Amino acid sequence: MDAITVRNLTKRYAATLAVDDISFSLPRGQVLGLLGGNGAGKTTTISMLLGLLVPSAGTVTVLGHDMAKDRFAALAKMNFSSPYISLPARLSVQENLTVYGHLYGVPRLKRRIAELAEQFNLTALLKRPAGELSAGQKTRVALAKSLINEPDLLLLDEPTASLDPDTGDFMRTALERYRAEKHAAILIASHNMPEVERLCDNVLMMKAGKIVDSGPPEDLISRYGRDNMEQVFLDIARNGATPA
Amino acid sequence: MPRRIWAMLYRHFALYRRSWPRLLEIAYWPTLNLLIWGFTATYISHMRLGPVSASAALIFGVLLWEVALRGQMSVTISFLEEVWSRNLGHIFISPLRPTELVISLLAVSIVRTIIGLLPATIIAYALYQQNIFALGPALLLFFVNLMVMGWWIALGVVALLFRYGAGAEALAWTIAFGITPIACVYYPVTSLPLWLQPAAQALPASHIFAGMRAALFTHAFDAPDLLYGTLLNVIWMIAGGLVFAAQFRAARSRGALISMGE
Numbered sequence: 001m002d003a004i005t006v007r008n009l010t011k012r013y014a015a016t017l018a019v020d021d022i023s024f025s026l027p028r029g030q031v032l033g034l035l036g037g038n039g040a041g042k043t044t045t046i047s048m049l050l051g052l053l054v055p056s057a058g059t060v061t062v063l064g065h066d067m068a069k070d071r072f073a074a075l076a077k078m079n080f081s082s083p084y085i086s087l088p089a090r091l092s093v094q095e096n097l098t099v100y101g102h103l104y105g106v107p108r109l110k111r112r113i114a115e116l117a118e119q120f121n122l123t124a125l126l127k128r129p130a131g132e133l134s135a136g137q138k139t140r141v142a143l144a145k146s147l148i149n150e151p152d153l154l155l156l157d158e159p160t161a162s163l164d165p166d167t168g169d170f171m172r173t174a175l176e177r178y179r180a181e182k183h184a185a186i187l188i189a190s191h192n193m194p195e196v197e198r199l200c201d202n203v204l205m206m207k208a209g210k211i212v213d214s215g216p217p218e219d220l221i222s223r224y225g226r227d228n229m230e231q232v233f234l235d236i237a238r239n240g241a242t243p244a
Numbered sequence: 245m246p247r248r249i250w251a252m253l254y255r256h257f258a259l260y261r262r263s264w265p266r267l268l269e270i271a272y273w274p275t276l277n278l279l280i281w282g283f284t285a286t287y288i289s290h291m292r293l294g295p296v297s298a299s300a301a302l303i304f305g306v307l308l309w310e311v312a313l314r315g316q317m318s319v320t321i322s323f324l325e326e327v328w329s330r331n332l333g334h335i336f337i338s339p340l341r342p343t344e345l346v347i348s349l350l351a352v353s354i355v356r357t358i359i360g361l362l363p364a365t366i367i368a369y370a371l372y373q374q375n376i377f378a379l380g381p382a383l384l385l386f387f388v389n390l391m392v393m394g395w396w397i398a399l400g401v402v403a404l405l406f407r408y409g410a411g412a413e414a415l416a417w418t419i420a421f422g423i424t425p426i427a428c429v430y431y432p433v434t435s436l437p438l439w440l441q442p443a444a445q446a447l448p449a450s451h452i453f454a455g456m457r458a459a460l461f462t463h464a465f466d467a468p469d470l471l472y473g474t475l476l477n478v479i480w481m482i483a484g485g486l487v488f489a490a491q492f493r494a495a496r497s498r499g500a501l502i503s504m505g506e
Contacts, residue, residue, distance in 0.1 A: 013499070047502050050337045054497045076339040085333035088325070103338040145334070 001064050003028050003153045003185030004049060009058035011044050011209075018044040020209035021058070028152065029183040031175075033196040033217070035229075036206030037237050042189040045206070046155055049187070050080055063152055076104060081146035082157035083139060089131025093122055093141050096130050097148060104149035116144040120174065136167040143171060147178060154178070154186045160195060168192075172199060193229040203229075205236050212241035263411040265418075272418055279425040287431030300460055303374045305429040307364060308386055308456060312427075312449060313420050314360045315394025318353035320401045320416035327410060327504055336501050342492050346485075349402075350395055357391065379459050385470055389452050392477045394420065396484030403484075403491035409504055429453050448473040448480065 004026040011019040019041045026032045034042045047053035048060055051071035060067040065074035087096045094113060101109040117123045120140040125133065130141060139160070146154060159175070160168040172195060179186055190196055196203060197217045205213040205220075213220065213236060217229050224232045225244030235242075288298060326332045335345070368374045377383060397420050404412045426440060427449035433441050444450045451473030458466035495501050 011499075043502070044499070047499065052333070052336055052496065052501045053499050054493075072339045072341060075337060080334075080337050082333070084330075086330040087334065088329040088331050090329075100334070100338065103335075103340050105339070 001028070002026060002061075003030075003063055004032075004187065005059075005061040006045075006049075007059045007061075009045070009048060009060060010056045011041075011048060011053065012056040017209050019048070019055075022204075022206075022209075022211045023058075024204055024211065024214070026153075026185050026187055028185050029179070030201045031179060031186040031188065031199050033200035033203035034187060034189040034206065035191075035196060035203050035233060039208075040206040041209040042206055043157065044209075046080075046157060046187070046189060049155060050078075051075060076149070077151060078153040078155065079104075079146040079149055079151040080155045080157070081142045081159060083135075083142070083159075083161050084157065086138075087130045087141065087145060090129055092127050092129055093117075093133070094126040096141065097145060100145050100148050106149055112148065116147060120144045135162050136164065139163055139167065139171065143174065150182060152182070152184055154184055156186065156188045156190075158190060158192075159188060160190075160192060168195070175199060193233055197229050205233075205241065207236060207240070212236060213243075263414075265408070265412050265414040268414075268418075272422065276421055276424060280430070283425060283435050284430040287435040290435075297461055299372065300374050301457060302430055303368050303372055304376055304379065304456060304460065305453065307361065307368060307376055308390055308453070309424065309427065309429045309449070310361055310364065311357060311387055311390040312394040312397075314357040315353050315391040316398040316401070316420040317394075317416065318356035318360075319349045319395060319398030320405075322349050322352045322356075323402050323405065324413060324416060327405070327413075332501065332504050342489065346399070346488065349398075353395065353398070354391065357394075379456065382455065382459050382465060382470070385474075386452050386456055389448055389470075389473055389477055392481055393448050393452075396477070396480040397423070399481075399484035399488040403487045405504070406488075406491040406495040406500060409500065423447065423449070426450070427453070432457070446476065448476040451476070 002025040004024075006025065007023050009019055009022050010017070022041075022045065024032075034045065036042050044053065048055050049062065049067070051067050051074075054068075062071075062074040063077050065071065067074060088099075091099070097113045097116065098109065101112060106112050113126075114123075117126055120143065122137075122140060122144060125137060125141070130138065133141065143159070146156070154175075156175075160171050163171065175186060176199065178184060186199070188196070188199060200217055202214065202216055203220065204211050215223070220232050221228060223243040224235050226232050226235065284302075326335055365376055368376060379386070401412075401415050401419055404415055426436065426444040427447055428436070428444050429449065430453075432454060433444045433450050436444055451469040454469045455466040455473070458464045458469070495504070
């Protein structure tokens with residue numbers, strides 16, 4: 001069973017077609033990159049995967065659950081992190097993790113929080129209000145929150161945006177470790193192409209709501225006759241999906 | 245210099261131009277105060293109430309109406325806390341169901357209302373010798389009904405937040421106060437102009453406060469008014485729940501949950 005199966009997914013806002021009849025799947029244990037320029041439809045797609053947004057057409061099946069009929073069963077087994085949404089600033093890190101631990105019904109919650117605190121170097125920060133943390137610390141807390149329920153599927157929107165290279169590498173290593181240990185599926189929307197090359201088994205290139213190309217990063221680099229994904233991204237953004 | 249001043253004026257006018265709740269708020273409080281105290285003055289001038297009874301009716305009215313106001317504001321502020329902290333996205337992608345969210349907001353409002361009203365209740369007794377518990381067991385009925393009234397107003401406000409986003413935030417602070425003139429907190433329904441009386445009769449509060457005045461002035465239990473008020477609350481609560489659910493569904497369809505949560 002795939003972690004995500006998307007069939008003919010479409011989202012239309014009045015005259016605007018934000019996502020245009022896309023289909024893809026993400027097998028368990030794999031990492032899929034969702035790439036594209038601003039307005040390509042990545043956030044809309046992720047929102048539909050999370051059940052935050054109702055599709056105009058098409059189906060989304062997550063971990064065997066149809067998101068139109070049974071989204072809460074799927075939501076309990078998945079999680080999401082984005083620098084564009086925050087945790088309550090006045091609650092401490094521990095209080096925030098406790099809230100989300102309860103929301104996801106995490107057993108032995110104190111032990112789980114201690115594990116995550118150790119894994120993400122948060123032990124000294126547990127009593128600090130989330131709003132007083134640096135950008136890097138906040139991102140570590142957000143990732144800890146997104147792993148609180150040991151999700152089978154993790155969705156990440158720009159997981160390392162605005163992080164220094166050291167913290168960014170720390171986060172990518174943590175994601176690689178989590179994927180290996182739990183055989184979890186990860187979907188990443190990112191503009192960081194070296195990150196995509198390092199983490200992703202496959203990528204979907206989106207433009208104007210459509211998937212214009214897809215495949216493993218090394219295949220795309222080879223097909224477009226380029227040296228890296230940054231160049232492939234620029235080719236597709238400027239010239240469309242026209243491999244060399 | 246005039247151009248810079250105009251720039252700042254424009255900054256505020258541009259905001260008001262796009263948000264009718266903000267515009268409404270400008271004339272809101274003076275109009276409300278005039279209506280409430282105008283009707284109260286009319287009532288008092290026509291009644292021959294002793295100073296003790298009049299004082300008790302006003303103070304108990306203030307305290308009990310605060311139950312509805314705090315009940316409503318506690319729910320909407322707890323919801324807005326998630327909007328202000330940009331946490332809604334996390335909440336709505338968790339397994340928390342909308343009904344569970346509503347129940348948690350209502351539970352928080354009970355705690356906040358009791359904590360909020362405790363000092364005022366003590367002060368009413370210490371400074372004005374008015375003990376609200378003298379109303380007897382009926383007080384519990386008044387409290388529950390007014391709390392429920394605050395809840396269905398709050399569900400309507402949250403539904404408007406789903407519909408209009410944070411631009412409707414001002415409604416959280418103003419909408420229940422806006423109902424005050426026709427809630428008949430300090431005067432009976434008959435003090436209102438005839439054309440306004442049906443609106444007042446449709447609100448549970450007008451019946452609850454009629455019950456309060458009956459308990460206070462005649463020591464009678466006004467069963468018909470209290471029953472009617474309770475039935476109205478049930479109807480309004482169902483309506484509030486349906487409006488909330490409909491606007492939540494519409495917000496998921498429009499993508500409003502994403503923009504509210506970010």
